Amino acid sequence: MAYRPTELTEARRRATRTGILKAAHDQVAEAGYASADVKTVAARAGVATGTVYRHFESKSALFAEVFREAAQRELDMVAAVAAWPDRTVAERIAAGTETFARRALNAPVLAYALLVEPVDPVVEAERLRFRHGHHLGFASLLDEGVASGELEPMDTAVVGAALVGALAEALVGPLSPSFNGNSRRPHEALVASLVQFALNAIHKEDADVPEHAHA
Amino acid sequence: MAYRPTELTEARRRATRTGILKAAHDQVAEAGYASADVKTVAARAGVATGTVYRHFESKSALFAEVFREAAQRELDMVAAVAAWPDRTVAERIAAGTETFARRALNAPVLAYALLVEPVDPVVEAERLRFRHGHHLGFASLLDEGVASGELEPMDTAVVGAALVGALAEALVGPLSPSFNGNSRRPHEALVASLVQFALNAIHKEDADVPEHAHA
């Protein structure tokens, strides 16, 4: 007898898998989920279509993973700024809102795919988790604010969800296929409007939001 | 020669067409877009599948019309309460919000389909128009409020969109497949939270919203 998988071959296998994930992600980020059929992704990764199935159960499973990872990155970015130490809850909500909006505007096709593009049911389930993650992020900030007395009592779960929905909806227009560019000034105004909206919604005067550079 | 379409035959034709529309609508309202294949709809309307194609270009065209009509009904209902005469803009925003939310909660499967369920691209375009219609409805109320001085200046288009998104997102959880019932008390609390949210968002103290019965 002879042969046993070795470090090298396992590394290659991993690399192939990663390459497929990246190709799938890039395809979605560039042209949306609708454009991401298995053949296209495989070609982009430089492998045969069959290879995709040696690494993933199904197309759904592949894209569920793609969505999960991309979504997690977004959640992490927002969570990072929302953790801003020694700041009021209002400031952190503003920062989270701003990051959410800026990142969406900077990667509109991906954001559109993550937030609203029609996808298959398995991937849709992943999206729901993603949105729910954002709800929770905002809700826990709000809980903190209510607990400390900074904010009025409220149903923080509902308000968290509403904030996420507000951002997503207001961004979808600008994210939409047709909407090309106008790429700097209008973005600033939109971001400012959304931050203001969020602060109003949580019942806080704006107290002029500081400038910073999450993006 | 002999034969000419007559009033009677045209009426029948119209009735068939209407029956198909109704069957398609009811199917979506009962079990969602995903369940609404042509065979099912035809059976429900009591006609053969081929008949569907004598009345509609394609499945997309049929469901685009179904969505258009259902969406228009929703828009009309909200517009009706938002036209409440001799009321402040804030009161009318509150009323519109309440109607939007209550109607969605009373017809959750339909609302889910209209608002977020994955659909084909042609139908998705119809959904965008629907959401845009709601944006405009809220935005024009806000314009009025800003013009009269009742509200602070704001980007009414953005705030209109954000309000619609907030409502949709906060409702999707309760609308979701899994979420069964709890059908009265929780609804009231949710509606109240959303109205409060909307009033905060437009920067108005609540001034205790009056009770009424749009649904």
Next chain:
DNA sequence: GCAACAGCTGAATCGTGGTTCACTTCATTC
């Protein structure tokens, strides 16, 4: 070198629904 085996290949296959169309039914006119 060669046996053993994993990973890769990509054309062929398969499933799912939308769509078609040759035929049937039925109302209409003379």
Next chain:
DNA sequence: GAATGAAGTGAACCACGATTCAGCTGTTGC
């Protein structure tokens, strides 16, 4: 009641894209 044509029928058809699999390639251990 026979000719005419529109409306309706539903089994067959077809497009599309996910999935499979028989063979091929490259690596490993002796």
